[in-house]
Amino acid sequence: MYIGNYRSKCEAVFLAFFIFFLLCIARLFYIQFFRSSYLASIARKQHNLFVELEPRRGAIYDSNRKPQAFNIPADSLYASPNEIKDKESAVRALAAILNLKPDYLRERLDRKKSFIWLARKITPEQSSEIKKLKIKGLGFLKESKRSYPNGYLASHVIGFAGTDNTGLEDTEAYYDRYLRGEAGWAVFLRDARQKRLDLWDSMVLPKDGYDVVLTIDEVIQFIAERELDKAYKAHHAKGASIIVMDPHTGAILAMANRPTYDLNDHNSASKDQMRNRSICDLFEPGSVFKIVTASAALEENKVSEEDKFFCENGEYRVANHILHDHQKHGWLTFRQVIEESSNIGTTKVAQILGPDTVYRYARLFGFAVKSGIDLPGEISGSLKEARFWSKTSIGAVPIGQEVGVTALQLANAISVIANDGVLMKPYIVKEVRDRHGVTLKKFFPAQVRRAISEETSLRMKKILTGVVEEGTGKLAKPISYTAAGKTGTAQKLEANGAYSHDEFVGSFIGFAPAEDPKVAIVVTIDSPHPYYFGGVVAAPVFKNVATDVIRYLNTSRPPSEELVLNAAQATD
Amino acid sequence: MSVSRFLKTIFLITSFSILYVYQQTEVFRMAYVGQKKLTAYEDLLDKNSVLRYNIERNASLVHISTKISGNADFQMPDSYRLVRLTPSGQGLKTAEQLAERETLFSRIFGVKRQAEAKTIP
Numbered sequence: 001m002y003i004g005n006y007r008s009k010c011e012a013v014f015l016a017f018f019i020f021f022l023l024c025i026a027r028l029f030y031i032q033f034f035r036s037s038y039l040a041s042i043a044r045k046q047h048n049l050f051v052e053l054e055p056r057r058g059a060i061y062d063s064n065r066k067p068q069a070f071n072i073p074a075d076s077l078y079a080s081p082n083e084i085k086d087k088e089s090a091v092r093a094l095a096a097i098l099n100l101k102p103d104y105l106r107e108r109l110d111r112k113k114s115f116i117w118l119a120r121k122i123t124p125e126q127s128s129e130i131k132k133l134k135i136k137g138l139g140f141l142k143e144s145k146r147s148y149p150n151g152y153l154a155s156h157v158i159g160f161a162g163t164d165n166t167g168l169e170d171t172e173a174y175y176d177r178y179l180r181g182e183a184g185w186a187v188f189l190r191d192a193r194q195k196r197l198d199l200w201d202s203m204v205l206p207k208d209g210y211d212v213v214l215t216i217d218e219v220i221q222f223i224a225e226r227e228l229d230k231a232y233k234a235h236h237a238k239g240a241s242i243i244v245m246d247p248h249t250g251a252i253l254a255m256a257n258r259p260t261y262d263l264n265d266h267n268s269a270s271k272d273q274m275r276n277r278s279i280c281d282l283f284e285p286g287s288v289f290k291i292v293t294a295s296a297a298l299e300e301n302k303v304s305e306e307d308k309f310f311c312e313n314g315e316y317r318v319a320n321h322i323l324h325d326h327q328k329h330g331w332l333t334f335r336q337v338i339e340e341s342s343n344i345g346t347t348k349v350a351q352i353l354g355p356d357t358v359y360r361y362a363r364l365f366g367f368a369v370k371s372g373i374d375l376p377g378e379i380s381g382s383l384k385e386a387r388f389w390s391k392t393s394i395g396a397v398p399i400g401q402e403v404g405v406t407a408l409q410l411a412n413a414i415s416v417i418a419n420d421g422v423l424m425k426p427y428i429v430k431e432v433r434d435r436h437g438v439t440l441k442k443f444f445p446a447q448v449r450r451a452i453s454e455e456t457s458l459r460m461k462k463i464l465t466g467v468v469e470e471g472t473g474k475l476a477k478p479i480s481y482t483a484a485g486k487t488g489t490a491q492k493l494e495a496n497g498a499y500s501h502d503e504f505v506g507s508f509i510g511f512a513p514a515e516d517p518k519v520a521i522v523v524t525i526d527s528p529h530p531y532y533f534g535g536v537v538a539a540p541v542f543k544n545v546a547t548d549v550i551r552y553l554n555t556s557r558p559p560s561e562e563l564v565l566n567a568a569q570a571t572d
Numbered sequence: 573m574s575v576s577r578f579l580k581t582i583f584l585i586t587s588f589s590i591l592y593v594y595q596q597t598e599v600f601r602m603a604y605v606g607q608k609k610l611t612a613y614e615d616l617l618d619k620n621s622v623l624r625y626n627i628e629r630n631a632s633l634v635h636i637s638t639k640i641s642g643n644a645d646f647q648m649p650d651s652y653r654l655v656r657l658t659p660s661g662q663g664l665k666t667a668e669q670l671a672e673r674e675t676l677f678s679r680i681f682g683v684k685r686q687a688e689a690k691t692i693p
Contacts (some may be wrong), residue, residue, distance in 0.1 A: 072625045073618040107653040124622055143616075149628035151635075191600070 023111030034442065048201060049188045054144065055181030056435070056564035057165050058209030060158055060172070062218040063253075064431060066381050067149060068158050069172070069263070071165070072234050074121040074145035077130060081109045081116060084139030090135050097129045098122065120163055121145040121532035146172075146264035154221050156257050156276040157214065157375070157428060160266045169274060171212060171265075173429065178432050178441075181209035210440060213430045220244055221521075224254035227544045228523070232258040234526035235506075235537050241278045241407045242541065244549060247415035247511055247520040248423030252373075253549075266414060279378040282404040283524070286490025286534070287341045287472075288509045289362075289400030294338050294463065296361035297349045297454045305335045309345045316344040323347060326489075338463050339471030341487060343399045350398035355386040357400050364451040365413040366423050367405055373426045374443075381405045400490060401499075411522040414485070414509040417464065418517035421457040423448040459490035465514045476539035478512055478547040483540060485510020487534040492527065503527045511548040519549055 007405035016353075023490070029038065053130040061072035077098075084090055087109050095102040098119050108116050114215050121143055122130075137285040146161040159170025167275040184206030216350040224242045231337065237258070246256035257277040261269030272432035274283070296305045314328035321353040325342050337345030350358050362368065368383035396402040408426060425446040432441040452460075464484035467473045488507040524539040531537055629635060657664045 067628055070625070072621045142614075147625050149625060150632045151629075153632070153634050218633065223638070226637065 005088070008089070009337065012062070015546055036337060046194075047190055051186050051188055053184035053186055053204075053206040054165070055183055055206035056208040057144070057146065057161065057178040057181060058211045060179075060436075060509050061153075061211060061213045061274060062216050062221070063211065063251075064217060064219075065570065066218050067308050068154065068216075068218070069146060069148050069161075071144040072147045074122045074123070074143055075127040075140040076143050077122060077127075078119050078141060079116055079137050080114050080137045080139070081111055082114060084109060084135065085137075088519070090133075093133055093413050094130065094134070095120065097126050106390060111352060115505075119465070136517040151220070151262045151264060152194065152260050153218070153225060154214075154216055154256065154291065155253075155260050155263050156274075156278070157216055157221075157252075157255050158263060170276065170375055171214065174374055174428060175212050175432070178210045179212060180454060182207040188571050197302045206436055211433045211435065213433060215246075215253065215428055215430045216255070217253050217447045219552055221254040223546050223548045224439060224521075224553070225260075227541045227548075228256055228258055230357055231525055231528075231541045234482075235276065235525055237525045239277055239526035241281075241522070241524045241526075242545070243278055243407055243411040243522045244545065245411045245415055245426065245520045246521075247418035247424070247517050248413070250426045251430070251445065252426055252428050253519065261407045270457060276375065276377060277375060277526075278407040278488075280406075281380060282379060282406065283505050283526070284398040284490045284493070285507065286404060286411060286488035287343075287346075287400055288486045288488030288507050289403060289405070290338060290341065290346050290398070291417060291460065292361050292365050292367070292507070293346050293350050293353070293358060293398040294334075294352075295365075295417065295452050295456055296353055296357055296384045297334070299361070300353060300357060302352050302411045303334045304351055305333065307334045308332065309334065309337055309342075309348050311337070311342050311344045316347065316395075319391035321392040321395060323337060323395050335463050336471075336482075338486070341464045341467075341472045343395075346399050349393045350394055352400075353395075355389045355394055358394075359383065359386040359389075361451075362403065364423070364449065365411070366417055366448065366451075367403065367409055371408055371412055371426050373408060374428050378408070379406060381409055396522045400488060404510065406521050407524050410507070410509050410524075414511060414522065415486075415520045416451045417457050417460045418511035418520050420454045421452040422523050423451045461514060464510065468510065468514075473508065473510070473531075473539050474534040476508055476510060476542045476546075477536055478543050481512050481547065481550050482514040483510055483512035483542070483546055484517075485516040485539075487539060489532060489534045504532040506532050506537040508534050509540055510546075513548060518553055519546065521545055521549075 005524050039062050057071050060068045062068055077094075081087075091102050091105045091109060093521055094100070094105055098105075100119065105118065108118060118138075119126075127140065132142075144165065146165065148158065150157075159167065159172035159174075161167050161172045161179075165180065166172040167179060174181065184204045186203035187201040194371070195355050224244050228242045231237070240258040242254065242256050243252065245252055255276075255278050257275070259273045261273040263387055268273070276291075277333060308331050311325060311329035311332050313324045313394075317324045317422050323343055327340065329336075329340060329342050329345070332342055334341060334345075334349065335344075337349065339432050362383055365536070368381050370378050370380045383397070384393070384402065389402075393402055412423060412426060425448050427443050427446070429443055430509065431439050432445065433439050461484050465482060468477050468483045468485055473485050476487075477483055486509055488505075488509070490505045490507070491501070492503040492505060494500045494503075505524055505526050507522070508521075508530050509522045511520040523541045525537045525541075528537045659665075
């Protein structure tokens, strides 16, 4: 009885163990064949850490290799709200350092999340102050921040990149494909504390972005902006633009607009401040457009410099419209018509040429078509085809009305006269280089077409020199250099389509020195008050910029280069 | 299999296992050391970038012009106002100073204009 009982108990225990063993086998079988991939993926997540490797965004340099935009490291602050014990004191301390509203921080720290951003890309000073607080639950991730050492200088040319280092405006946007580079990735091993080890399972290295070298010269840009800013403030203008161009190549040496903004603080800038007026804004050019009519007349041999025109003592009817001169003139030679900027004289010249010829030359000078500059947002301007002109158009288009242009188109047009008659394609980027300085892509000057003959351009140079020496552009004459140019004062259109008597665009286009042009400059001042004549508000800007820029170009051999050269000779 | 052969095999396997574990711990130890050095190196690079940015910003024309009084523009000098500096044994000197330096040889054999006495009317 006792033995039989003992046997059955043993069998029961054995059975229990056997069932347990079978269950284990079954569980192992299940884990091995049905759950293995899931569990392996969990294990991989615990052991491995996938990290995206951010590429270095390429820098932007000026033509003398001075950096205009590059990335610097910046810490981004995050929090694990659950780990922070005294949230209120953390909020107070962080708000003071980061200049953030306490309510904003409080709201973020109250969220039930294990990770939340508090501030992205903070300054090194802020970062070190926060680290000193030693608050548990706060952490930093290293990112890189686009920085612009010159602040507002050339802001409408350089543009800016967003938080994720993607170009959003101007060169940063247009050349983003070169600048951004390609992200890489790596799978790093983690230790038991989940800390990243620098041992990787697999890795694809990031490809750094290429550097972009602009045609802009930082010094010329500074001079242009300084003078533009003075005029913009002195004349209480709504806006202003300046372009300095090498007339022989089409390279833009400086381009600036007012109002402007600081690239390091682009978040607080308005759309109006960000707009590159030089290529995005359309305006009627007024008398500066007379260079087209005058060039056409000379090229077609319809007039000569000494041909006389009666300027009707200031009043001339064209169809049902009465044309006025700002000063009454009687008989003027063709040269004087341009020097004194007579609307009536120019209209009479245009009547000899006819609408088709005026339109053809306007197109030859690059108006009503995009110049093709390598910046985003350029507009083409507007000019009706000659067959759509009204009866009054012949008294409007040749003097710069009924035609919409950009400041860049004016710079291109005046360069045609400065460079002996060739229309050049403007460009802003000289080359693309890798981080070791090897040039990958070079941009060369491109000739669009010959607009006028060399002889006509020489004759126009003399006439435009007369504008500065004797005519409406006397205030544009640079100190100790010669210059040629044309003033313009255009009435702005009101909302009802009529020309305003209070709002004008004062402009000056020209080049210097007149005999061997080194720079072509366009200055436009939008709605200046109380003075509004181009010869008064824009011409002095031209004078100051031309004087300083030519001095600079004559003496621009960098001293550092000279020292290095001499040092090399000394050691030889 | 004899006992001695079994023990030898066990000994070998154990030795290799210990060596393998040691190698792995060394790899991880070195990874930690490398990580520390890399962090220090990256910190230095970061500081260098920030310093470079600060230098560029402080040396920029925009910054200098804001430091100068609003009424005093700094303008481009004409070439006659420029002084060319060249390195010499005593540091940087103007090119003119170096040109004026006379040697004993040039003092004796140099052709120079004689001093002329002029009558004052």
